[in-house]
Amino acid sequence: MKISYNWLKQFINLDWDAEKTGNLLTDLGLEIEGIESYRSVKGGLEGVVVGQVVNCEKHPNADKLKITRVDLGAGEPVQIVCGAPNVAAGQKVPVATIGTVLYDADGAEWTIKKGKIRGEESHGMICAEDELGLGKSHDGIMVLDANIPVGTKASEIFDIENDQVFEIGLTPNRADAMSHWGTARDLKAGLRQKDINVELITPSVSNFRVENRLNKIKVDVMNTDLAPRYCGVTISDIQVKESPTWLQHRLQSIGLTPKNNVVDITNYVLHELGQPLHAFDTHYIEGNQIEVKTLSSGIKFTTLDGIERELHEEDLMICDVEKPLCIAGVFGGVTSGVTERTTSIFLESAYFDPVTIRKTAKRHGLNTDASFRFERGIDPNITEYALKRAALLVQELAGGHISSEIIDLYPKKIEDFQVFLSFENTTKLIGEEIPKDTIKSILSSLDIKLNSVTESGLGLTIPAYRNDVRREADVIEEILRIYGYNTIGFTQKLNASIANVDKFSDHHVQNTISNQLVGQGFHEMLANSLTSPEYGALSKQIQPENNVEMLNPLSNDLAVMRRSLLFSGLEAVSYNINRKRPNLKFFEFGKTYHHFNESHIENKHLSILITGNENAESWKNKQQPSDFFYLKGIVSSVLNRLGLEKLKTAPIKNDLFSEGVSLSLGKAKLVDFGVVKKSVLTHFSISQDVFYADFNWDTVLQYAKYNTIKYRDIPKFPEVRRDFALLLDEHIKFEDIHSIAKQTEKQLLKAIHLFDVYQGKNLPKGKKSYAVSFTLQDEKKTLTDKQIDKVMNKLQHNFESKLGAELR
Numbered sequence: 001m002k003i004s005y006n007w008l009k010q011f012i013n014l015d016w017d018a019e020k021t022g023n024l025l026t027d028l029g030l031e032i033e034g035i036e037s038y039r040s041v042k043g044g045l046e047g048v049v050v051g052q053v054v055n056c057e058k059h060p061n062a063d064k065l066k067i068t069r070v071d072l073g074a075g076e077p078v079q080i081v082c083g084a085p086n087v088a089a090g091q092k093v094p095v096a097t098i099g100t101v102l103y104d105a106d107g108a109e110w111t112i113k114k115g116k117i118r119g120e121e122s123h124g125m126i127c128a129e130d131e132l133g134l135g136k137s138h139d140g141i142m143v144l145d146a147n148i149p150v151g152t153k154a155s156e157i158f159d160i161e162n163d164q165v166f167e168i169g170l171t172p173n174r175a176d177a178m179s180h181w182g183t184a185r186d187l188k189a190g191l192r193q194k195d196i197n198v199e200l201i202t203p204s205v206s207n208f209r210v211e212n213r214l215n216k217i218k219v220d221v222m223n224t225d226l227a228p229r230y231c232g233v234t235i236s237d238i239q240v241k242e243s244p245t246w247l248q249h250r251l252q253s254i255g256l257t258p259k260n261n262v263v264d265i266t267n268y269v270l271h272e273l274g275q276p277l278h279a280f281d282t283h284y285i286e287g288n289q290i291e292v293k294t295l296s297s298g299i300k301f302t303t304l305d306g307i308e309r310e311l312h313e314e315d316l317m318i319c320d321v322e323k324p325l326c327i328a329g330v331f332g333g334v335t336s337g338v339t340e341r342t343t344s345i346f347l348e349s350a351y352f353d354p355v356t357i358r359k360t361a362k363r364h365g366l367n368t369d370a371s372f373r374f375e376r377g378i379d380p381n382i383t384e385y386a387l388k389r390a391a392l393l394v395q396e397l398a399g400g401h402i403s404s405e406i407i408d409l410y411p412k413k414i415e416d417f418q419v420f421l422s423f424e425n426t427t428k429l430i431g432e433e434i435p436k437d438t439i440k441s442i443l444s445s446l447d448i449k450l451n452s453v454t455e456s457g458l459g460l461t462i463p464a465y466r467n468d469v470r471r472e473a474d475v476i477e478e479i480l481r482i483y484g485y486n487t488i489g490f491t492q493k494l495n496a497s498i499a500n501v502d503k504f505s506d507h508h509v510q511n512t513i514s515n516q517l518v519g520q521g522f523h524e525m526l527a528n529s530l531t532s533p534e535y536g537a538l539s540k541q542i543q544p545e546n547n548v549e550m551l552n553p554l555s556n557d558l559a560v561m562r563r564s565l566l567f568s569g570l571e572a573v574s575y576n577i578n579r580k581r582p583n584l585k586f587f588e589f590g591k592t593y594h595h596f597n598e599s600h601i602e603n604k605h606l607s608i609l610i611t612g613n614e615n616a617e618s619w620k621n622k623q624q625p626s627d628f629f630y631l632k633g634i635v636s637s638v639l640n641r642l643g644l645e646k647l648k649t650a651p652i653k654n655d656l657f658s659e660g661v662s663l664s665l666g667k668a669k670l671v672d673f674g675v676v677k678k679s680v681l682t683h684f685s686i687s688q689d690v691f692y693a694d695f696n697w698d699t700v701l702q703y704a705k706y707n708t709i710k711y712r713d714i715p716k717f718p719e720v721r722r723d724f725a726l727l728l729d730e731h732i733k734f735e736d737i738h739s740i741a742k743q744t745e746k747q748l749l750k751a752i753h754l755f756d757v758y759q760g761k762n763l764p765k766g767k768k769s770y771a772v773s774f775t776l777q778d779e780k781k782t783l784t785d786k787q788i789d790k791v792m793n794k795l796q797h798n799f800e801s802k803l804g805a806e807l808r
Contacts, residue, residue: 002254003183004038005164007272011184011201014191018164021187028190029481030177031169038253040161040245041133042107047100048132048154049073050144056089061118070095070126073151081122086140094132094142094154096125103133134158161249173468175376179274189445189482203272205388208402215403217285217346222293226316227328229351229380229410230292231387234282236344238262238400247397261397262338262345265390267369274378275349275386276370278318278326280336282344287321290346295324302334303327303366315360316352329357329374330366344403347394349387351380351414359552379465380414416449417462421475424456429476432488442482448475504705506604509642510589510697513606516641520634521615522585522608527568529591530558535567538680539656548593548600561593565607566656566676566692573611574684582688583612589697606695608634608673611688628675631691632661635673639663642700643707644670649735656680657692665703671695719750719777722792724799725808730759730768732803737772744798745791748783751775769808 005018014021022032051070054077059065066087069077072095080095087093096102100112112125129135129142132154148157168183176182181202188200215234221227243251243264251258251267258264266277282288297313301324309327311317316328325336329352338345358375361367384406391402427433440450443460448469452459462469469478480488501508514524530550536542548561562568565588576584586609594601610631613623639647644665652660652672660674673693681690726737734754741752756771763769774795776788799805 001168001170001178003166003168003180004250004253005166006161007163007180007250007253008184008187011181012187012191012198013201014187014198018166022166024190024194025166025168025183025187027484027486028186029171029174030183030186032166033169034167036165036167038161038163038165040249040252041158042103043101043109043133044160044162045094045132045154045158047112048094048096048127050148050150050152050154050157051093051095051126052150053087053089053091053093053126056087059118059120061120065118067120068126070124071150072097072124073149078123079121080124080126081117081120082126082141084126084128084141086143087126091141092144092146092148092150094127094144096127096131098124100124102127102131105130159245161246161253163249163253165253172376175373175378175467176274176465178373178376178378179271181273185447189442192441192445193482193484203389205385205392208388208392210403210405211401212403213405215282215344216288217282217404217407218289219407219409220289220291221409222291223316224409224411226294226353226356227292227350228353228412228414229383230407231349231383231409232290232346232407233387233391233402234344234346234404235391235394235398235400236282236403238343238345238394238398240338240340240342240398244397260338260340262342262394265393265397266347268393269386269390270369270373273382273386273389274373275382276329276373276378277386277390278332278348278370279338280318280325280346280348281338281342282346283342284335285320285325285346286323289321290325290348291319291321292328292350293317293319295319299324301327303331304334304337305331306334309364312360312363314356315363316356318348327360327364327366328352330361330364330371331368344400345394347387347391349383349390351378351383362552362554377465377467379463381464383410384408414464416464417466417470418451419460419462419470419472419475420457421460421472422457425472426476426479429473430480430488431491434479434483438483439479442479443475446478446482448478504701506701509701509704513638513641514587514589516637517587517608517634520585520637522587525569525572525586525588527562527565527572527588527590528558529562529593530554531560531562531567532557533560535683536560536563538567538683539564539654541655546595548595562590563592563594564656565590565592565605565694566680569607569609569692570676570681570684570686570690573609573690574686577611577686577688583616585610604697606638606693606697606700608693608695610634610691611686626689626691628659628691631673631693635663635671635693635695638695639670639700642704643709644700644703654694668699668703669696670700670703715777715779717778717780717782719775720783720788721773721775722788723771723773724792724796726770726772726799726803727763727767727806727808728770728803730766732768732805734770734772736803737770737799740798740802741774741795744794745776748776748778748787748791749774750777 018035022035026032049072051072054069054071056066056068059067065081065083068080068082070080071077096112098112098114101109103109114123126141128138130138177186184200188198191198215236217234219232221230240260240262243258243261247264247268248258251264256267262279266279270276294313295311295317299311300308301311302308317324318326318328326332352374354375354377357371361371361375447463449461450458451461469475536544542563550559553559569586573584588607591602591604610626614626614630615621617623647663647665650662652662652674654672656677657674658677662669663671671693676690676692738752741749753773754770755773758769776783776791
């Protein structure tokens with residue numbers, strides 16, 4: 001938000017420099033992000049002086065040029081070649097001296113230099129008004145008043161506005177400060193704390209008079225919830241023309257382009273008082289009636305920018321008896337605007353429901369100065385005052401007559417708020433006791449009324465325009481803001497506390513697993529919980545009726561809460577692959593959101609995504625593409641770290657995977673992992689395989705709490721390894737071998753590993769070869785060959801009888 005310092009000083013009499021004032025505003029919470037200089041004439045006419053043409057002769061080498069000698073008030077007259085047809089001896093003229101920087105219509109600068117024109121020296125330039133930025137005329141040079149002394153600086157005789165403009169980083173809650181008047185209110189309160197008592201100067205509207213009632217417009221507000229207050233008045237016999245210089249300077253200083261006197265007045269009052277206004281050409285108001293209402297969805301409406309928009313049934317519209325004229329509080333219609341042909345206007349000043357305006361502005365992708373204020377909540381009590389202020393300015397700058405009574409429809413007044421402030425709570429929150437008289441003074445300076453005073457606290461009335469102050473804590477924040485954060489002292493005492501944290505608390509376990517995954521080369525990611533509803537079509541198990549939908553989404557791509565961490569993870573994978581980062585290992589702790597049986601459910605998950613090669617390219621290590629078994633190893637390492645063993649394996653039922661496995665403990669599923677289906681990857685423009693694991697973290701955490709870690713001594717006696725190469729039917733799984741081996745020998749058999757799988761040449765059809773190692777150990781003595789052979793024979797027999805295996 002831009003605030004002109006000259007404009008601000010119209011409300012508050014202050015002689016501080018801009019930097020000092022900016023520091024105080026920042027301390028008050030209106031953070032100054034920068035201060036820019038503004039000049040109504042670029043360059044400020046520096047180097048331009050008043051000169052007198054002593055003589056003027058025809059140029060010997062050019063028919064359209066003249067050689068002049070100009071007295072600049074210092075030393076001998078200088079020779080200047082001039083091409084203006086109206087230059088003549090005896091004239092007082094503006095002269096740009098050598099070294100002066102001027103600017104063209106596009107803002108590009110050029111410097112006046114000594115030179116020769118058609119063989120004759122020229123020591124400056126006699127200027128036209130467009131060359132100085134004082135107008136648009138280029139018919140000839142400017143001829144000045146003959147009484148102006150020679151040598152006078154041009155900046156002293158022309159009306160040049162020099163200003164400092166504050167760029168304020170206004171937070172959304174400070175709707176009360178979205179104007180020069182609102183900023184001045186805060187400044188006044190801050191100055192009082194520095195024992196500088198200044199009065200707030202408000203524009204007078206005492207001269208407002210209704211001159212006739214010949215142009216009455218009837219107003220019907222059909223939805224008072226969306227438009228709690230609506231004011232209007234007609235002004236007839238106006239003349240729409242260019243605004244006066246002072247008004248143009250005010251608007252230009254804050255980055256606005258002047259249009260015409262009526263439109264400029266509405267913009268001026270908006271930035272002056274914070275009340276948006278709209279002027280309708282009464283010629284286009286059919287039936288002399290304004291109707292404030294909503295319309296059916298699908299109606300086409302063309303706004304002032306020439307774009308045809310489709311209205312929504314919740315958009316509040318300003319209409320006449322036949323057609324819509326304006327999107328209330330957001331943007332006017334193309335047929336209702338003020339033009340140079342307008343002679344009579346209906347001036348609107350209203351208070352609209354902030355939520356409605358915000359939704360409408362977002363829905364149509366519009367962000368105007370009016371919607372910016374309406375959607376944050378303006379002051380409902382200055383609606384009529386701002387209307388009178390604007391009407392008087394219209395009369396002053398455009399002529400005309402007030403030709404109707406003010407219409408003020410305000411059926412249910414928006415009341416001020418009542419809050420009780422406890423002195424004890426104030427001291428507790430601020431951390432320092434502020435004198436009670438100082439608290440009262442601060443509240444008074446903020447227009448907060450004291451209804452009652454007791455030993456324990458204050459009964460307060462908060463003005464309606466402070467919609468960010470509703471609770472006791474808000475009032476305390478206001479006190480501290482004005483008192484000054486920098487005024488609060490620092491204690492020399494250091495307080496610390498040590499939390500009694502359970503080692504199985506979510507945060508602790510999550511950090512443990514995060515550190516492990518980072519050590520294995522993974523990067524943690526954090527994705528938005530809002531996602532696109534279109535992703536639900538990628539799985540039949542994601543039903544739209546179970547989505548948690550946003551009532552007012554920022555965009556269609558962020559319209560629902562995510563049901564799976566996979567899609568946001570694939571967005572990250574696609575983003576990186578498109579930037580030549582194909583080897584990826586990601587993990588994320590996050591929640592999914594579901595709507596079942598009129599209740600909302602949140603489930604926490606750990607997701608793991610792997611794609612590309614396992615390791616970075618190196619001269620030492622051969623690159624190995626990531627595969628399902630690499631992912632399985634990562635999943636197993638996570639579960640083993642938490643002591644979760646003896647898991648049940650089952651084929652995956654999730655249709656987001658082309659193949660995969662589910663691991664369960666009892667009836668509780670802990671994790672699904674496998675290869676992401678190609679059709680899903682195609683939706684994200686991913687052509688390489690992606691491996692994904694989805695842990696039900698809430699369930700994992702629950703079972704990890706009940707895990708008991710057992711310790712034992714390292715055995716003193718050696719272990720023995722024996723291998724079998726088993727020829728098996730291709731449908732038999734390693735899990736079958738593992739189960740039979742454990743049942744066969746429970747005491748001496750310590751480990752079983754599959755170290756080779758072969759299918760193909762030299763094997764019978766439908767067969768495969770498993771190379772399996774068996775580790776045997778007796779913790780009390782050294783095993784003998786007889787014991788080892790006995791165990792291995794039993795294993796061989798059971799494999800042959802139960803699996804139909806053959807030793808190769």
